[in-house]
Amino acid sequence: MSKKWFNSDFNKLVRYDLFRMKRTKDFWNLFLIAFILYLVCGYVFLKVDISIVSKNGNSLNSLIELEKKENSTIEDLLRGYTETYEYSTDIASYSDYDKVKLLWGEGIYYNESFAVFFSTCYRLTIHLLMIAIFIPLFVENEYSVGFYKNLLNSIRRRYLPILSKFVVGFIYSLIWHVFMGICTIVVKLFYTGRIKWTMNKQCWIYFLVSFIITYAFVCVCLAVSEIFHRKSISLIFCITFSLGLLSLPISVVDTLINSVYPNSDFRITRYLLNEIAAKYYVGIISEFVNRAVVVSIVCIVISVALSVIINLRRDYR
């Protein structure tokens, strides 16, 4: 049974796609670029942030000394400098998103835990951008060099090469999540020399749901690439989507809807995957989490179904 599974067409295709991914230069280059971006972001959020606090009359060294002396943490010592601190951790809500952003410049991130630093400083924007670049290149490369012919030449069930990409996309999302976690640890240690491992239920929910969001985004990018079969179109769409530029025209539509139905609370932008990814952090209200999960699952199902249906009877010319 296991040998039969190992030699199945689907498994062969998954192994082929994984080998191809591993051998693609872009795959490694994007990790390198992302790491540099994480380092830069880390510098801004940790070094610059704490330096602003120092300028306000609190040198970092004095804070660290005070921390040792009073058997306290920098986090507690800084608590006095801000009233909005609490929003960054447990009780922050979606509507308080702007207040959370205000925390930057108050030195809070310096002593933030791994999970909170991961979610509030980096959010999902960097790795979604990297995914938006990689997926179209990965898919379109196969079509442009003609290797796809070789797959069709050996497999009659045309949906299998498409489905295998969604499986590889799942593994790719997982790799990015782990990579982002490692980067968070490295950057935190590099700039602060300390890391706090406080992990509560909300943190675990965050990691799980942010992974689902990431995979949903991968699926959307895969679907766009599989449907258009044009590198330029797919790249432009995926990058603008990841950067939130697609939200601009959609927010215009929202405004129009609001002008027609002034009492309606409905906003399309709330259901956009990139908007959800950008606003999601540890401790956000459960309504947001539920919405994130539902939107992600809908995106995954629609992406897979559309890609398979459109390519089922499509000729490779």
Add this chain to the structure above:
Amino acid sequence: MSDFLLTTENLTKVYAKKVVVDNVNLHIKRGSIYGLIGRNGAGKTTFMKMITGVILQSSGTFNFEGFECTTNEALSHVGALIEYPALYPDLSAYDNIKLKAIAYGVDCDKKKIAALLHKVGLGDVNDKKIRKYSYGMRQRLGIAMALVSEPDFLVLDEPINGLDPQGIAEVRELLIKLNKENGITILISSHILEELAKLVTDYAIIENGKIIEESTREELQSKCTNRITILSSDMSKILPVIEAAGITKYSMTDNRTLEIFERVDEAGEINALLVKQGIAVESISVTKKDLETYFLDIIRGN
């Protein structure tokens, strides 16, 4: 076991209401090298793409070693090089072959890949990236890729296009070797008809998506050989004379026309001999026909 490796039944492809391949019925014998001849746009590549599963037929079926075209088994023993070699330019020959082997579920270790590369004359490429390969090297690697799955049937679309004379000769020798030593049946198309003539055992001429002639090498050779054509109403007198002159390779196409396939340069002497015997010769002409002339005649409807 059938003599035919591949049979197609009314295979048809329609693109946007245009019939590109029209009810093609082809029979490819096991162990043959089958040449598909046709102009650009005649439907050769589309036909090849259909039988290799790259595109789906609009109607009709094909049968490969008894397996219906809808099954994976029908494709599992087919190797193909269609239009251009499908290679990742940033990878080495080793990685490209490895990738195809994984996709086909074939065990392909370094030793086997090295042997494949050696077979197509690329034994010394090492880790060189494909983007640094010449066109000829890519074509050879394309053939090596087609051989990864150890196919019984090789489909090659214009494999010698763009190769220098030495490259053409090498590919020809390779294909003959694969056919003779490994028993691989080959379907090949090319615009270089004289080169094709040195290779193939069977032919089909395709025009506007239709097969307009299917013949063996012998049949085609007889149609293409240089000949003396004699038109006379005294045919009963002519035959003993030419046999007495030692001519054995001749045929009567009808009761007034005789074609002689030897001593073509001696048409004048043969004419003098017939006249000397008092035979009325209405006309005598020499026809020089190679495959290209024959092909052009056929597609012009002559």
